[in-house]
Amino acid sequence: MARRKDHTPQQLKALILSSASAMVALHGRDGLTARALASAINYSPGTIYNFYQDMDALILDVNYETLGHLHDFCRLRIAPLPPALAKVSALAYAYVDFAFLNTRAWESVFAPARRSDSDDQSMPLPQYYQDRLAEIFFMIESTLHECLAMPVAVAQPAARLLWACLHGITVLTLNGTLDLVGVDEPHAMIDDLLGNYLAQYLGGEGSEPPGRRI
Amino acid sequence: MARRKDHTPQQLKALILSSASAMVALHGRDGLTARALASAINYSPGTIYNFYQDMDALILDVNYETLGHLHDFCRLRIAPLPPALAKVSALAYAYVDFAFLNTRAWESVFAPARRSDSDDQSMPLPQYYQDRLAEIFFMIESTLHECLAMPVAVAQPAARLLWACLHGITVLTLNGTLDLVGVDEPHAMIDDLLGNYLAQYLGGEGSEPPGRRI
DNA sequence: TATTTAATTGAACATTGTTCAATTATGTGC
DNA sequence: GCACATAATTGAACAATGTTCAATTAAATA
Structure with missing residues (x-):
């Protein structure tokens, strides 16, 4: 599946960030794993890396929020x-x-x-x-x-x-x-x-x- | 190799702890890995687990020191x-x-x-x-x-x-x-x-x- | 409808902690 | 000395990380 219209890029990035924030809020930094996040938003791990260079960059955005x-x-x-x-x-x-x-x-x-x-x-x-x-x-x-x-x-x-x-x-x-x-x-x-x-x-x-x- | 007389159990535990402390002091908590520690003291990873239930227990001892x-x-x-x-x-x-x-x-x-x-x-x-x-x-x-x-x-x-x-x-x-x-x-x-x-x-x-x- | 584009995938790799059957060096008894 | 028993040590194996990237496929375009 590619370019599925479930979400625009902006929506998807927002979805990643908000889901990541929720996971950190609930289970702490260590509770946020690429695979768990991916399955939570119904995408694959690789997709996350289209929006964030690595997990640290994502966590930084979570912390920024x-x-x-x-x-x-x-x-x-x-x-x-x-x-x-x-x-x-x-x-x-x-x-x-x-x-x-x-x-x-x-x-x-x-x-x-x-x-x-x-x-x-x-x-x-x-x-x-x-x-x-x-x-x-x-x-x-x-x-x-x-x-x-x-x-x-x-x-x-x-x-x-x-x-x-x-x-x-x-x-x-x-x-x-x-x-x-x-x-x-x-x-x-x-x-x-x-x-x-x-x-x-x-x-x-x-x-x-x-x-x-x- | 078993029961090699390089070190008594006490010596070996002390060696593990002091090497672990050195690694933490030098590279932080994340710099302390089972394999790195094992090779630093010339033993295998498994040996560490004869003295500490898990790496967290070892880190706790390091912190205690x-x-x-x-x-x-x-x-x-x-x-x-x-x-x-x-x-x-x-x-x-x-x-x-x-x-x-x-x-x-x-x-x-x-x-x-x-x-x-x-x-x-x-x-x-x-x-x-x-x-x-x-x-x-x-x-x-x-x-x-x-x-x-x-x-x-x-x-x-x-x-x-x-x-x-x-x-x-x-x-x-x-x-x-x-x-x-x-x-x-x-x-x-x-x-x-x-x-x-x-x-x-x-x-x-x-x-x-x-x-x-x- | 055919072709191009690019978003998404998921298998694969390296590195973690951890386990445990197999191995082997030492201690013990004869 | 030799055979056996003991237990310390090993390292291959497993699960779970982050991360990459060729292959796939949905959508846009011609």
């Missing part, structure tokens, strides 16, 4: 909120909530990159993918700028640090490492982190007297 | 230091430094666990492995307790948070995500984090006036 969803998820959560610390918290909550609601997909995005070029050199990420990562950073940075009146020169490194901490909280909570050592709600950890790290930036909004906030 | 090295590395760094904030910093520095000096091995430890039991259920980590993870946590907790006079009830959640943040800083720096968004030295990020998050606990030791420390 996931990053988009993460971005949207966070933006929708914080959009209606007034500029205040609570908005920064909401953004942080959204980040970990998304990871918990989309465990496998999220892991696939942040798993140590397998993108190796047959030698040991790992290939750089394509520009459009880098841009999407940067979008997430900008979301954090601009939220800090907006909510806490941080000058850009301060908001930038603060956003990097905040992202990193958020990321670590998410990872260690997701994989259960923190459970071994006396549980912790990620939201509570975020409260602790923001309440203290950002202490100096908390102006009016009912700021308690100095001291550890729980 | 890596965690031990991480622990030792940090302890040696902070051992001589007097109890003060600088000791907490040194511990944090050591954590990321180790990750940078042992990238592949460290990634193997903290990669999303592949330990799945053929179904979707991921097996729990063996107790001795959990204990070694807990050791790292205790090292952080006791350092906070010792250096900043934190009561245990405070040091415990603080140590979890600090670990998570450290971990995130390490991950996002290692995989280059932060580079895409305006570099940052992990040590500088740690300074920022500790200097502000722990601000309230900084007593004498030349504490600057309140405000963001860089």
Whole structure:
């Protein structure tokens, strides 16, 4: 069968991507195999390779979609909120909530990159993918700028640090490492982190007297 | 050839483990294949399976060793230091430094666990492995307790948070995500984090006036 | 209707982890 | 020393990966 009119090329590529995303979301990166995907969409393995150079390229597109969803998820959560610390918290909550609601997909995005070029050199990420990562950073940075009146020169490194901490909280909570050592709600950890790290930036909004906030 | 006296069983198991560790350290988890390991130690693939149920069990032992090295590395760094904030910093520095000096091995430890039991259920980590993870946590907790006079009830959640943040800083720096968004030295990020998050606990030791420390 | 075009196939190859009957080096008993 | 027993080691074989590409065949075109 060739050029069957079941799907246009665009439709078929979309079908491959969406099915792949579904498989990753359900069974993780390792659950996505060329043969399983092919049979899921009723095509043969070879067809996939007409649209993606290799499985890694497909996974990259899946991860690219996931990053988009993460971005949207966070933006929708914080959009209606007034500029205040609570908005920064909401953004942080959204980040970990998304990871918990989309465990496998999220892991696939942040798993140590397998993108190796047959030698040991790992290939750089394509520009459009880098841009999407940067979008997430900008979301954090601009939220800090907006909510806490941080000058850009301060908001930038603060956003990097905040992202990193958020990321670590998410990872260690997701994989259960923190459970071994006396549980912790990620939201509570975020409260602790923001309440203290950002202490100096908390102006009016009912700021308690100095001291550890729980 | 059977029962060749090249190595006693203990020696052979040690040889397998150390060669596997070397391969992981050099080429990452994916660089460790049964056949490559077998030929590296001049045995056949089957022999490995006399000592490890499967490759995952071997990798777990490799990771267990890596965690031990991480622990030792940090302890040696902070051992001589007097109890003060600088000791907490040194511990944090050591954590990321180790990750940078042992990238592949460290990634193997903290990669999303592949330990799945053929179904979707991921097996729990063996107790001795959990204990070694807990050791790292205790090292952080006791350092906070010792250096900043934190009561245990405070040091415990603080140590979890600090670990998570450290971990995130390490991950996002290692995989280059932060580079895409305006570099940052992990040590500088740690300074920022500790200097502000722990601000309230900084007593004498030349504490600057309140405000963001860089 | 015949011919061209190109999309799709699926068998084939290399490389994984893993198993296990066959092999063979060592230890034991005579 | 020799024969036998023991068990460590082997490596061919199996299933499942990703990936390729000549052959096939449906659709477009003449």
